Amino acid sequence: MNQFSYQHGQLHVEACASQDLAHTYGTPLYVYSRAQLTHNWQAFNQHLPKPHRACYAVKANGNLAVLQVLAHLGAGFDVVSGGEIARVLKAGGRADSIVFSGVAKSHAEIEYALDVGILQFNVESLAELERINQIAAERGTSAPVSLRVNPDVDAKTHPYIATGLEANKFGIPMRDAVAAFKRAHSLEHVHVVGVDCHIGSQLTELAPFLDAMDRMLALVDELAAIGIEIAHLDMGGGLGVTYDDETPPAVADYIQAMLAKIEHYPQLALYLEPGRAIVANAGILLTRVEYVKPSDKKDFVIVDAGMNDMLRPSLYQAFHRIENTSTHQHGEAQKPCDVVGPVCETGDFLGQERKVKAAEGDILAVFNAGAYGFAMSSNYNTRVRPAEIMVDGNQVHVVRQREQLEQLWQLERTLEL
Numbered sequence: 001m002n003q004f005s006y007q008h009g010q011l012h013v014e015a016c017a018s019q020d021l022a023h024t025y026g027t028p029l030y031v032y033s034r035a036q037l038t039h040n041w042q043a044f045n046q047h048l049p050k051p052h053r054a055c056y057a058v059k060a061n062g063n064l065a066v067l068q069v070l071a072h073l074g075a076g077f078d079v080v081s082g083g084e085i086a087r088v089l090k091a092g093g094r095a096d097s098i099v100f101s102g103v104a105k106s107h108a109e110i111e112y113a114l115d116v117g118i119l120q121f122n123v124e125s126l127a128e129l130e131r132i133n134q135i136a137a138e139r140g141t142s143a144p145v146s147l148r149v150n151p152d153v154d155a156k157t158h159p160y161i162a163t164g165l166e167a168n169k170f171g172i173p174m175r176d177a178v179a180a181f182k183r184a185h186s187l188e189h190v191h192v193v194g195v196d197c198h199i200g201s202q203l204t205e206l207a208p209f210l211d212a213m214d215r216m217l218a219l220v221d222e223l224a225a226i227g228i229e230i231a232h233l234d235m236g237g238g239l240g241v242t243y244d245d246e247t248p249p250a251v252a253d254y255i256q257a258m259l260a261k262i263e264h265y266p267q268l269a270l271y272l273e274p275g276r277a278i279v280a281n282a283g284i285l286l287t288r289v290e291y292v293k294p295s296d297k298k299d300f301v302i303v304d305a306g307m308n309d310m311l312r313p314s315l316y317q318a319f320h321r322i323e324n325t326s327t328h329q330h331g332e333a334q335k336p337c338d339v340v341g342p343v344c345e346t347g348d349f350l351g352q353e354r355k356v357k358a359a360e361g362d363i364l365a366v367f368n369a370g371a372y373g374f375a376m377s378s379n380y381n382t383r384v385r386p387a388e389i390m391v392d393g394n395q396v397h398v399v400r401q402r403e404q405l406e407q408l409w410q411l412e413r414t415l416e417l
């Protein structure tokens with residue numbers, strides 16, 4: 001099932017021709033497929049019967065329409081800020097489906113989360129635990145908490161997106177976990193509901209997940225022995241997708257392998273927090289070729305999308321497949337090329353050493369751009385951020401307008417000279 005396919009000589013998104021979209025809505029343009037998004041969600045959801053659940057990681061793509069479509073399908077949400085809680089509620093998501101992760105929850109964010117009644121706090125330190133207890137006490141309530149433990153497993157991913165090693169800032173070290181749970185158990189205004197971990201992102205093997213799970217289950221056993229019953233085992237997100245030639249496990253296999261491990265724990269609900277695996281391949285970035293600049297060894301294909309629109313290649317040396325949307329321009333170019341943007345940085349590229357054929361005015365598609373694409377965009381170089389559209393069959397919804405220049409300095413003030 002792929003909603004991005006070539007028909008009649010050009011790339012289509014569901015029933016819409018990509019070049020028509022580019023002409024109507026302009027470039028650079030993020031294009032999402034509702035059908036692909038729905039399919040990806042169902043792949044998780046169908047294997048997670050109650051009481052298990054998936055909570056979509058909002059930071060991967062927080063567009064209101066994306067959240068709305070998922071909320072409509074009954075999704076839960078994993079958030080990392082008060083802003084993301086507000087987004088979920090604005091999009092029609094339920095407060096009691098929200099798990100709140102993140103290392104630096106502020107006083108105001110904790111108050112807000114308690115007031116709207118979220119499902120659980122994924123607590124990342126003892127200091128945070130004490131703060132949540134105190135704020136809940138002031139409000140005469142009790143906060144549902146899960147403690148994020150760092151299982152110290154190597155996710156074998158890019159160092160910037162590995163989070164489960166002791167060297168990372170995330171979570172409570174495993175050796176301090178039991179003491180932390182005892183402390184949580186003793187506090188009057190929090191109640192322990194779960195254990196939680198998130199070992200990294202773009203994992204393409206099962207083994208690190210299963211290793212982490214073994215360690216988490218050993219902790220669940222240890223806690224049970226001292227009378228602390230755990231209801232939710234939250235294994236975080238991190239399932240990888242195919243950007244190039246990676247072969248991540250199928251969603252069904254990933255979930256079945258995890259469920260098999262808790263067969264003998266009838267009281268445990270498995271929670272997952274997928275982000276990338278839900279949205280990455282549900283989105284592309286369309287960009288127009290401005291210039292082709294030949295040089296001896298390689299050409300520079302200069303496009304109108306830059307690192308401010310799509311940061312992953314610059315930030316992580318991430319690979320994104322890039323193709324000409326026209327099949328007339330398929331086949332390999334004679335010389336390799338770098339697909340580069342307009343931003344004044346040498347690191348501003350979308351792809352290096354590619355063999356894309358491209359001429360001025362062509363529309364290129366950057367694939368798997370739905371996750372951490374628009375979400376990481378900025379206005380660097382005073383560039384307005386792209387529009388986002390969602391295709392649904394032959395219908396198109398503008399789910400975020402292209403920014404206008406005036407909006408970029410709306411909050412700025414000049415001096416009186």
Ligand SMILES: *Cc1c(COP(=O)(O)O)cnc(C)c1O
Pocket residue numbers: 057059060078080101102198200201202236237238239273274275276277
């Ligand atoms: C980023 C993040 C996720 C989602 O990760 P993906 O790799 O996009 O699935 C889930 N949980 C937490 C705590 C995160 O920080």
